[in-house]
Amino acid sequence: MTTFVEIQGENLAVEIYEPKVRIADVVLVHGFTGSKEDFEVIGPLLADMGYRVLTFDNRGQHESAHSKREDAYSMHSLARDVIELSKHYGFVKPHLLGHSFGGLVAQRALVQSPETWRSLTIFCSGPHWIPDKPDLDATIHILQTMTMEESWYKYKDETDKLLPRYETYKKRWTASDPNSTHTMALHLKDTQALTAEIVATKIPVHVIYGENDDAWPLAMQDQMAKDLSAPRTIIKDAGHCPNEDQPEETVKVLTNFWSGL
Template sequence: MITTSSPARPPELRPRRLRTARGDFAVLDMPPAAGVPVRGTVLLLPGYTGSKEDFTLVLEPLAARGYRAVAVDGRGQHGSDGPVDDETAYAQDELAKDVLAQARALYAPVHLVGHSMGGQIARAAVLLDHTPFRSLTLVSSGAARISASQEQRVTLLRDALAGMSMEECWEAILAMGPPGEVGGPARGIGGPEQLRERWVSTRPAQLLATGRQLCAEPDRVAELAAVPLPFHVLSGSHDDTWPVPELDAMARRLKARRTVVDGAGHTPVVDRPAPTAQSLAGFFDTLEAR
């Protein structure tokens, strides 16, 4: 899905740099709405080929419920710097340490939300150190490696990146149809030129390294279940990256809250932002009320 125009950006939404002990990261920072009691801070991580802009339509509803909502470009994603060719800089452990630094830079235990690949990075961060976090929400992010069909798409993309520029890859992918959800430019907010700019500004090494991670991720749910945090598993009602029954089973293993957003696919924050934001805030509210 490519929207033909960008939604109006609320005047309170601040694109800025988040300074951390591991470098600066591009963020969209939405403060709690005026006159609303402040309830907490939410840190949102995008998925493979995604960016912070994917969360644009859920930031304002979260702010209206009293949450500071901060969506971040990870290392090498869109607006955040990173090596062009050094894949070792994008090892999952390195990206997880970045998330820990981002949470600490926000000066409070944060509600961590990770979409797709961002969910697996969020999980890795929590397994390294859960103390900077208030909760963990996995959005369309499964227990282990992606489905065989999506693995084929990611492998094709990695093969293309090995011999083509980002601009050439963009043109080749568009020739096959509109942007997809995992193994190609992500569905997102904005028109074609904005999605193209997001794609070409992402570092190739980041896509190569994280693509390999998606195709080889082990099942770490048992480790995660031992972490003393509240969990939430949220997805659309259909998903070919991690089948919905697999997400149901993961939620049971985690004893997590489970939310299925009717009519949404792999990217509920784009497909159905209003009910997605409502579900996120509802989960956070139950924790803040304790």
């Protein structure tokens, strides 16, 4: 059940999956135009394995508050949300996972507060800005010139209407703050790598992606794993969202890493 928690003076929408017997805590950060619902399959599966799971809508996205603060959607602020949510719920050295754009946020959260985390999983993400994405430039232009509802019906409704999660996609897109979405798109074009800072924390890192991931180049994700001295796992028959394409295998890969630390 969604609850609302005041973080940095504004409400964030949070989902907690509680295990019967807790062995560890986990924080999951969703990607660009995503939401906490991206983890509605693996969240309960992880809870069944003994993990207390926290996920939430990034500031300005879906059910979380639209912010009027000038720096609300900066990478520093988004990472602070992750850190403060974990502390608010009394999570003890949680494992941190960031999917796609959330991977960039999670890396920032790790560097800003390394004492908070037990491990970092970079999930279908990269070390920095995303290269060679003309559709990202198109999205940025659209978000500068239209409301979220206008852009949905002009560009997304036709392509998404046959998808199983159509209603979720539509609801969260139209509910999100265009300034938040636009700013996050810009972050995908200019965020710098934190590789050296992450290595310096000596916190265990795991790099995971689907074999058909089409966001960051696979070779870039492979090199990131090498630069971080991190294990790399490729999930078969999965694209950019193995949490949806192969949820059981994703949970297996995640828990094998966490339980081995």
